[in-house]
Amino acid sequence: MxxxxxxxxxxxxxxxxxxxxxxxxxxxxxxxxxxxxxxxxxxxxxxxxxxxxxxxxxxxNRRAASLRTSRSGIVGVVVHDIMNPFFAEILRSIESELDRSRQTFILSNHYDQLEKQRTFIDTLLQLGADGVIMSPAIGTPPEDIVMAEENGLPAVLIARTVEGAEVPVFRGDDAYGTGLATNHLISLGHRRISMIGGTDQTSTGRDRFQGYMTAMENAGLEVKPHWRIPGPRTKQAGFEAASQFLALKDRPTAACCWNDLVAIGLMNGIARAGLVPGVDISVTGYDDLEEAAIATPALTTVWNGQREVGRRAASALLDKLNGQSVRPSQELIRPELHVRQSTGKPRERV
Amino acid sequence: MxxxxxxxxxxxxxxxxxxxxxxxxxxxxxxxxxxxxxxxxxxxxxxxxxxxxxxxxxxxNRRAASLRTSRSGIVGVVVHDIMNPFFAEILRSIESELDRSRQTFILSNHYDQLEKQRTFIDTLLQLGADGVIMSPAIGTPPEDIVMAEENGLPAVLIARTVEGAEVPVFRGDDAYGTGLATNHLISLGHRRISMIGGTDQTSTGRDRFQGYMTAMENAGLEVKPHWRIPGPRTKQAGFEAASQFLALKDRPTAACCWNDLVAIGLMNGIARAGLVPGVDISVTGYDDLEEAAIATPALTTVWNGQREVGRRAASALLDKLNGQSVRPSQELIRPELHVRQSTGKPRERV
DNA sequence: CTGAAAGCGCTTACAG
DNA sequence: CTGAAAGCGCTTACAG
The missing domain is CATH 1.10.260 (434 Repressor (Amino-terminal Domain))
Structure with a gap:
């Protein structure tokens, strides 16, 4: 009224x-x-x-109240990009967890720009936010997080780690996960496997690459450096990487992709070139987005527990706000392989 | 420091x-x-x-300042679901527009639940937010918007209209847009065209259906009621609608889809059934998401001006905040047809 | 160009 | 169980 x-x-x-x-x-x-x-x-x-x-x-009037009590009921969430469905799924579970405690959340993208992330943390401090959940931008120094905490803004990390920051981290076990995908391809008979997408500048990137390398080495397989196509993290980039992949010398028979977006883009590119993904070239994704199951062909991928990550991160932050002590620790969610139609035996004899 | x-x-x-x-x-x-x-x-x-x-x-301390000045520097944005890339693209342009005025934005999903939307508006009022940009939930009564405005929270609508609310609305010309898609199919020679997805409960839904109907009627084509499959608005739902579509009596040779997500899901379902979208069945989308261009086959769709919608809505709200008078008016962005490979001549003689 | 003082709308000890 | 008063950290007339 x-x-x-x-x-x-x-x-x-x-x-x-x-x-x-x-x-x-x-x-x-x-x-x-x-x-x-x-x-x-x-x-x-x-x-x-x-x-x-x-x-x-x-x-x-919450401003007046919060000026008095110094609790604002606001929680900040900052991620690389909400347009990425991986984060969108995490955000949904954060949202439903925070809703139950009547906390409002403020969202921001940092697009991996440190400056944008700093501006956002600053805004949160000025608004007297109660805490922040962040997937830290590439190159985030631990001091940025320490500063926030010292000024009364407790932080919880998701997806990526920052060496030296003593805060809880919730993420998947990336090395183990790409290991699952790579081993699956090896067990199908593939010997030449490409790794497509990702960057060495994040803990996630290093871990996923490591998992692939370790699996290859354990199987006694050679890895040619040019089989790795670093960079792509979007559907568009995966699509564009297809021609590069298809033109590779000693072209691999399978591709272990950085995430589902890259895998789906790559499959589209492969199909556009007249080859059939899952038959001519095997492709694995990572994340198991809702969309992976309905891709054509349905994508073999690694479930990354994004719902879990969001839920646990939010609930750890709430615990912190309520004065419970929360150990700074790495919570590794154990990924699971979901086999679908995008992987099969290699077409050619090896 | x-x-x-x-x-x-x-x-x-x-x-x-x-x-x-x-x-x-x-x-x-x-x-x-x-x-x-x-x-x-x-x-x-x-x-x-x-x-x-x-x-x-x-x-x-912005809380203290805003208690005094009654300007908070906060703008609320509430949409159906940020996981929908259509909204995600709008949000990005809202974000970049607000950034320039140093406004922080708070985001929320209402999932078309009136209660969630009301809670959010309430939160904005309590925080003393400066304004709100909303894609109103199904069934939003004009009183809800009037109430917000009377309590000092100016509103701007995107994507959907609320009859009786005297506020600016920014959206695409939906009737015209589906008209474009339908006429394109007709000009290719299709005579039996299905309309898949959407709901009559929103202005958008009614307008898009109207555009399709008008185009059919103007071409003197009959429309069988069962050719319309209402409901789907997601990729998953489009995928599931494929079998229903393929089993249709007098099966249409083309489908005019509610949006790109439905179209892509439908194409996946058609492909899964062994038919070739764009050859056996023509499919059109709506929105022209980034992903439309790299779908297989590349999707013929209607560009819906989401960037424009976001930018103009944000800038209209900023004008309102700065005391400029903004007429409550419908700003219809004129859609454009983008023809790609998912549409072609009908396979069978008609 | 600078300062003293009131006030934004709450909540929280402290009395009673 | 209820009230009077101080105070959260700013900004804004108003003086000087």
Whole structure:
């Protein structure tokens, strides 16, 4: 309802605690307590106050309250890019977890630009945010996180680690995960396997590459450096990498991709070139996005536990806010291989 | 930098304006003015103050400021679902537009639940947000928007209209857009065309269906009711609709889809059934997501101006905040047909 | 060009 | 169970 006494289109007199107090002949302290269901206020008084507040359309001023209590009810979330469905799935589970504690969340993309990330942390500090969940931008120095914590903004990391920052980290076991995918391809009979996408500049990138290398070495397979095509992390880039991949000397029979987006883009590119992904070339993804199951062919990929990551990160942060001590530790979610139709035996004899 | 004088891991004494004022022997008024680059303060004084503030790691308290000024620097954005790339693209352009005015934005999904949307608007009111950009949930009564505006929260709508709400609306000309797609199919020789996805409960849904119907009627083509498969709006749902579509009596030779997601899902389903989209069945999408161009086959679709929608909506809201009068009007972005490989002549003689 | 003082709208000890 | 008063950290007239 609009505020009582509002004239034609004009803003009414602002309704505040004292408006209610005056109308009911009680003090603002009593109103404040009543609205927050304090047992200190008599049941009848409380009901009268709450009913009146509702009737005249009172709006609680959180800025004023938070200035006094120094709790704002705001949590910041900053990731590389929300357009990436991997993060979008994480965000959804963060959202539903925070919702239950009536925390509002502010979202930002840093696009791996340190400056954008710093501006956002600064904004959170100025707003008096209660905490931040972040997938740190490439090159984030531990000091940035220490600074936030020292100024009363507890942090929890997702997806990527920052060496030297003593905060909880929730992410998948990336080395183990790409190991699963690579071993799956090897067990199908593939001997020449490409690794497509990703970067050495993030912990995730290094771990995933490591998992692939280790699996190849353990199987006694040679890895030619040019079989690795670093960089792509999007569908578009995967699509564009297809021609480069197909033109490779000693062309591999399979590609272990950085993530599902790259894998799907690559498959599209392979199909565009007249080859059949899953038959002519085997492809694995990473993340198991909702979309992986309906790709053509359905994508063999590694489930990365994004729902879990989001849920646990949010709940760890809430624990921190509520004063419970949360150990700075690496929580590794164990990935699982989901085999579908994009992988098969190599076509040619090896 | 951490605050000066911080002990081992302990939170330092909070640094505020008066800390700086005391240290420099000036008043808080002068410090406040200086930090905001007021010309009222002598250049030298200003520099001394700003330098000192930086040195001791002063953090501006926006809650306190906004309590005083009643401007919070916060803008709310609420959409159906940020995981939908259509909205994700809009959000990006909103973000870059707001960034330039140093406004922070708070994001929320309402998943077409009125209750979630109301909770969010309430939160914005409590935080004293400066405005809201929304794609209204199905069934949003105009009163909800009027209430927000009367309480000092100006609103701008995107993508969907709410009858009776006197606020600016930015969206594509949906009827015209599906008309483009349908006419394209007709001109290729298709006579039986299906409409897949969408709902009559939103203005967008009604408009898109209307555009399809009008085009069919103008071409003197019959439309069998069961050729319409309402509902799907996601890739998954489009995928699942494929079998229903393929089993249709008098099966249409083409499908005009609600959006790109449905179209891509449908094409995947068609391919899974052993038919070739673009050859056996023509498919059109809507939105022209980045992904449309790299789908297999590349998707013929209607560009919906999402970048434009986001940019203009944000800039209209900023104008409103700055006191410029913004007419409540429908801004229809004119869609464009982008022809690619998912459409062709009908295979069978008609 | 600078300072003293009031006030934004809450909550929290402290009395009673 | 309820009230009077101080204070959170800013900004804004108002004086000088």
């Amino acid at each position: 609009p505020q009582s006494g509002a004239g034609e289109g004009e803003l009414a007199q602002k309704i505040k605690l004292s408006t209610i107090a005056d109308a009911l002949g009680v003090s603002t302290a009593t109103v404040s307590l009543a609205l927050r269901d304090s047992p200190l206020v008599a049941g009848l008084t409380r009901e009268r106050i709450k009913e009146h507040a509702r009737a005249i359309g009172y709006i609680y | 951490p605050q000066s004088g911080a002990g081992e891991g302990e939170l330092a004494q909070k640094i505020k304006l008066s800390t700086i004022a005391d240290a420099l022997g000036v008043s808080t008024a002068t410090v406040s003015l200086a930090l905001r680059d007021s010309p009222l303060v002598a250049g030298l004084t200003r520099e001394r103050i700003k330098e000192h503030a930086r040195a001791i790691g002063y953090i501006y």
